[in-house]
Structure formats: C-alpha cells, structure tokens
Amino acid sequence: MRSFSPKVKLSVSVMVLCSMSFPAGYAAKGGSDKDGSADMSRKARRANSKAAKPDGGVSERLKYRDEGQKAATPPLNDEQKARHLLNRISFGPRNEDIDKVLSIGVDRYIDEQLEPQSIALPESIAKLSAEPALKDNPAQLFLSYGRDAFDEMAKAAKQQSMTGKIDAQVKKEIGQMVRDNYQELFGQVAGARLLRSVNSPRQLEEVMTDFWFNHFNVSMNKGLDHLWIGSYEEVAIRPHVLGKFRDLLGDTAHHAAMLFYLDNWQNTAPEKYKMRPGKIGKRFAGLNENYARELMELHTLGVDGGYSQKDVVELARVLTGHGIISKSSIQKYPAGLNSKYGFYFDSDRHDFSDKILLGHIIRGRGAEEVEEALDLLAKHPSTATYISYKLAQYFVADEPPKSLVDKLSKTFTASGGDIKATMKALLRSDDFWSSANSKYKSPYRYLISSLRVSNASIQNSRPLLGFLNQQGMPLYQCQTPDGYKNTEKAWLSSSGLLQRINFATAYGAGRLPAARATGVEPEQLIRVVGLKPTDTTAQVVETSPKGLKISLLLGSPEFMKY
C-alpha cells in the first residue's frame, strides 16, 4: 500500500480492466477550480425552493416493505448466523472470523464490535492516523499543500521575469506541483481508507465510517476539499461513528470540508455584504442556503421531515458568518491556525437578529446560535425516523419494514441519539436475522469483501481505485451531497456486473498487479460464501480447473449478495 506513487504508470493490460483512469476527472480538475464554488444567485436558489423540496425533488422518499410480505426464511444455524452477522457488520467474513464468532458467540462478538476501542489495532493500521493528510488540520494542509504554498516561488519567478509577469511555463510547472501534492494527499487518504477497510479488526467501525461518510457526504472533486477530505473523515466522522449523533452533526457542521462543499463559507447576512467594496462583496454576496437546506433535508429531518422554505432561510441566517480559515482570517484570528476544523466565525458577516426555526425562537447572539439549532434538529422526531430508516436500509433491507424503523426510532430518541444503542437494537431484531443474503453489494463492498475473504496482499491501491471509478463509485468523489446509495436498484447493472466478473477473474487468477489473494483455499471460500454442495455454483467450481476456482467464487452470483 505504501508503494503508492503518483508517477507509477497504470498497468491495465490484464483482461478488461479497461480505462482505469486515475480518479475520474481528478487530474483535469485538480487546482483549476480556484474560483470554483456554487455561488448561486439568491434569486436562482429561491426560484428553486418554493417548498421544502421544490419542483418534485428526487431525494429518496422512505419506502417500506409491505409487512404482510415478510419473507418466511428458515431459522439460521450457528454457522449461517455467524456468516450473516459478519456479512453485515464487517466488509465480509474471513474464514477465521467465522471460527471466532462460533467460539465466543454472536452476542459477545457484537458487543466487542460495538466497543471498537476495546479491540487492539495492529501497528500497520494504527500508524495510518499519523499520515499528514489525516493528521494535519485544514490550515496546515492549506498552507503546506495548497496553491499558496508556492507563493514565494511564484513571487520570485515574477521578479526574475522581464515582463514583470510570471512566465507561462513557470506557472504551468507550479500548477503541476500543486497537482502532484494533491495526488500525494489523495494517495495517503485513499490508501489509508482501503487498508483500514480490508484489514482493521474494528470492522463495524469501518462499516459505520462508510455509512456516516455517505450520510454527511463531501466530494474531494470540489476545489479545496482535495486538501481536507482526510481531515474531515478523521476529525468529524470517525470519532463518532458509534457515538452520539449530535456530535457527528456538530463536527461536520464546523469542518472546513463541509463548509466549502456546500458553500456555507460564503453565507453572509445580506445587509452586511453591501457595505463591502469590490471582490469581497461579490464573494460574500448575501445568504447562501445550500448547506442550511441539506442540513435539514439530508442530514437530519429528511425531505418530508416537516420544514418549510422559511425554515431553510432562518437556518441559513443562523449559519451566516460560519466560514473557513483563510490568509486574511488568520491575521485577524491566529488561533484559526490550530482549529482542528479549519473553522472561522466571521462576526462581521453574521446576522445578529433573532430567528424562528421550526417554531422555536433562537436569540441572535453569534456563533453559539448554531448549537441551539443543531440541538433542535438532532432531537426532532423526524430525525429519529430518518436516521433509523437509513440504518435499517443499510443493515437490513433496501425497503425495511416500518415496524423495525419505528422500534429503532424509539431507541434513538430514548437514548438521546445514541448510535451504539440504536445499532444494538437493530442487531438484536428479528428483521435483521431474517434478512440474510438479500442485499446486493455496492461496488465498494464488493471490492473490499473480495480482498478480505481472500486475505489480499495489496501492492498498489491505484488499480483498485480504478475499479471503483469504473463501477461508478470513485472513492471520496460522490458528486451529490446525498452520498452513495447502498441499494440493488442503485448498483445492479449489466455492464457493472460484467466488470465485476472481469475483476474477479483477473484477481483470482493472480493476474492483477495491484493485489494478490494469499493463502486462501477454494474450500475456505466455499465456506465463507456459504455454498451447499448441491448449489450450482459449488458444482461449477468443483468441475472447473484449480486455477479458476477462486475467480469463480469471487465472481459468483452468491458473492454479489450479502
């Protein structure tokens, strides 16, 4: 994994792992987005937001399974139970994981996974958090890796130039260095994520990280988020994936990556920007509702959660002045250099008047208003339902039964938004235990589970990331704020399925330079996949050449599901 090098040329001669361009659009976009932000005119936003979700928005409505159609599945035996549990609370069982669950029992295994701190990390995983892309705060990352890191170089080049302007070639070279930096950072972040997903013994923590990252999605393809994606996951997501929902909400709300991604860094009290001349006035051109809207629609209440366009505006006003560190703000507020979020509250741009959010008065007083607003949203019954639905969809069924969602919602509310308590209720529910093998794997889960079950040794993460690009799920690059879905409807396609089969064939046959299956026998995989001798797949594997068996198992229809 550490051999990741941006300069290594991709080898894609194997089978049809075609066109594994390194992150789609990444090189093309890197650094060119300096003025890029969704500076939406207020008029346009307003036109788009007559109601909570205007023009028949397409956010997912909650669809429940018809309770009458509950699948009558026979009860699972111990080994089937172990396999099902591992399929859902990890990225796929390894042979020894099944043994472990069988030996300590399902309940103890769940309890262990719910307390990730209790599980020791091997050095190879523990050291990942020391990578600069994960460890440095947004200000440090901005100053050491952003375009500004090359200011001195650009200044010197300007002085040396005859025309007084920076030479185009020099500018190009600096641009290249900036992009190389981005690639280096992305290598660290993506490499760490893959390695943790595949090898961390705290598997539920990894699965929950995937869940919550998508819930609070940001995309590194948007401008400065290249720099901050690793810090975002490390600071705002990971510490809370089994903790309190309110903490996730608070940390994501303050992190520079989110403030940039959904444009809140520009959100300014309209009467304040008018006094400002020139460029600054343009950049901070009044209210920007993007983040406020998604905070309610996607992060808390859900699209039908009972808020109005008026609430969006009120929340946007609460969020005015919530910005990110910059060169000028560091001069005014040197402590910003040490902010773990890269957060900077600009009182000059804040609307200090009172607001009424969801019928509740919030007294205008500055940066603390947002805490009151987030408390309100976190405790709202719609939030409990929405979060419970999403957890049930992710862990149980694409269309989960309403009775389960209601039960989880009660636990969520009673525990003050405690994710661990909610997950415990979910993992003890009958609905969970009767849902084995009913979900279709997302590309990420397919890739990671393939690598896990086969004890992969990863040589180079880049072709693996290329496979995710090809599958339409590039890591850290979901464009839209609703994050990647995890349903069959979203991921099952004819070309996508054939790509998986091609991948499985190349990888299983040892012809993928990126990773090798090590020390796994077909019999072990048959156990891990859960095949009976009478199953067609088992029979096909039985009669196929030895060198093909692993490929067939990893490309089998059974392994596409979990």
Add this chain to the structure above:
Amino acid sequence: MNRREFLKTSAAFSFSLFGQNLAGWAYGGSKSLEGKKLIVVFLRGAVDGLSVVSPYGDSRYYQARPTIGIAQPGQKDGLLDLDSYFGLAPALAPLLPYWKDKSLAFVHACGSPENTRSHFDAQDYMESGRPGVKVVDSGWLNRVLTQLPNTKSPLRGINVGATMPRILQGPENVASYAPQSIGKRSAMDVPVVAEAFSRMYTQRQDTLAAAFKEGIQAQDMLNEKLSKEMVAANKGAPSAKSFKGFGQQLGKIFANDPSIQVAFVALGGFDTHVNQGAGKGQLANQLTGLGTGLSDLISNLGDDYKNTVIMVMSEFGRTVKENGNGGTDHGHGNVMWILGGNVTGGKVYGKLDGLSDDKLFEGRDLPVTTDFRTPILAVCEAHLNLEKNKLNDVFPGFTNNDRSLDQLLRG
C-alpha cells in the same frame, strides 16, 4: 471454440434464452421512432466558444484577444467565414461541408442559468438537467430514454467510456463500452471462463441472471458490429483523449441499427487557462481531433445521418478577454453545436449582440441568452417526437418560453 461459438452451441444458452429477445429488437424496431437517434458529445473543462464560432465582425473580439483572437477569414490560419459576422475555427474545417449543406447549426450565448464557475457544479447541473438543484438522482439523457418507446435492445442507450456518467444515470439500463477495450481479451472471451460463469448465472431466475444475460448480449452485439475491420485493423486502441479515431467506430455501431436511441461521449482537455493558441495551438489541436472524429462519425452513419442529431455542449464558456498567460478563465455563456440530416442548419441561432461590456455577463463573460435546455427540448420534440407531457419529465420544473428554436429541425 471462441466464446460466441460456445454461446451458440452451449445447452446453457439455448435459443429459448436468446433467440426470442434477439428477434424482438433486430426486426421489431419501433415504428413511431423510426430509428431516430440522439448523440450527445460533452466537452469537459469548458471549451472556449469564442474560439469555436468567433464574432470576427465585432472589432472588440480582437481588442479583447490580442494574441489568441483567430485571424479574419482569408488571412493565414484565419477563420472560415460562416455568415460575414461569425467565423468557424480553422481547426474545424472538416465540419465546414455540413455548414454548407445546412445540416450544421450553432446556438450562441447558450448555457445554464446557474452562474457557478465551478466545473464540478456546472457539469453536474448540465448533466442532471436541474440547474441549482443538488440532489437529483438521474441524468436528463437517461430520462429521455425513459420517455422513448422501449426497443428492448441492450444497446438502446450507449455510454462511450468505462464509467457511467451522471447524464446517463437513472432507471434505464445503459451499456457502457470503452473504445480502448475493444479487441482486448475480456474474461468472457476465454471459453472455459465464459462457460463456467454462464452456468452459474443463467440457471437462476433473479435480477442478477437478467443483468448477466443482458450484459453478455450487449457485449456480443458490439463485438459483432466492430469485429472484422475495426478490431483487426487497429487492435481497437484509438486514443481516448481525442475523438479522432473512434468517431469511425461509433458510426459503425450506430449505422443501420434502429434499436440504438441515445449515446453519450465525454471528451476532456478544454480547460485552457494557459497558452490556448489561436488558429493553431493547444485548443486548435483538440478541435482538429474533434472535428475529424465528428466528420468520420457522420460519414460512417451514411443514410442514418438523417435519423441522427448530434449535440455538442460544454459546462460553461470562458472569459471574453484573454488572461495574462495567453489563455482564458472560467466564464458563462458558450456556443452549442447541433448536427443532423434534419437540422435547419447553416445558421447561428441565439442572441449575441456584440461584445461591448454592457452586453456581457458581469462585464466579462458571454451572457446566457438561450437556456441549454431549450435546444435539447426542440430536438426531443421535433426529432424524437416526444409529446408535450413527456417533455416535462425530461426537465422537471423547467418551463420553456423561448420559441426561437422551434424551427431548429425540419418537420
């Protein structure tokens, strides 16, 4: 035995599985659609529209662009005159015959009403077709497919490239084909592998089995169309970076196949902040490849050109003034290109009243006087014969009051 022979003879792939469907799309093309096709070419990175169709009749064009303005028609590396005011980039000479036979039209000062200058957001909006709305889970070209009669072909929607783009995401199944993979061995070209996977998948009665079968059929059809000449001749490895080379390949795929309805190609390399060049140079090189590719595509379409519309678009335009590095920065309005046997071409549509500062957006960019959805709707209505209520589903929430493109296609 190669894979296709295997599939034909294998008991697992009896004709009851394939034959029936094949007949369905090979001979039963939809009457109402009559094999009409829409091909969208997306130029990622924001192509400089003022270097594609340049208003050389306005002297401000040259004032704003002292080094990258393309010379007047008749001069060295000069523009190709279109209508005594606009000129076509000399690099696009391969397209001039289509202008002359009036099957090539342009819509100038066209684009998105959303004024973001971020590639990221602007591409997202132009592909989702819902500018300003961030959470949209389908692309407009997929929604077009939803509105068209289903030809039941696994190739009714084709994405050229390995990764499914935003514009084609949605409920309709679309085949992805990467030009550079044609002619390369895939797992399923190895008979023993194909046989094993086929046995696993085709005996099932579920969604996975259906997806598997459809994937195999699509791959077969593509290989069939391209097998002989293309694969043998150039080992199927044309450059993906330019359109040159695979325009031909595409033409062969589309021609004489009424079951293919929409296709999408994205090309990159247009973000010319530095050393853009004029009649020759960086951008001209890109445009040469694109122009040649489009003209190859059209020649290979043959008679099917009359059933085809090709739209070339880009997320936004670039600044009117050149910057200090001989390039241009992110702007607003752009030019859309529309080609097709039934296009009322030989004309630059749209409202571009010169380049004086007061006519520009924020005093620096081409304005958007025609919403990008207006020409698309004109094509959907007059070319794809979509009814009014179906048009609304292509761009929900958008009401088109601009009738200036009603005659874009001959009825």
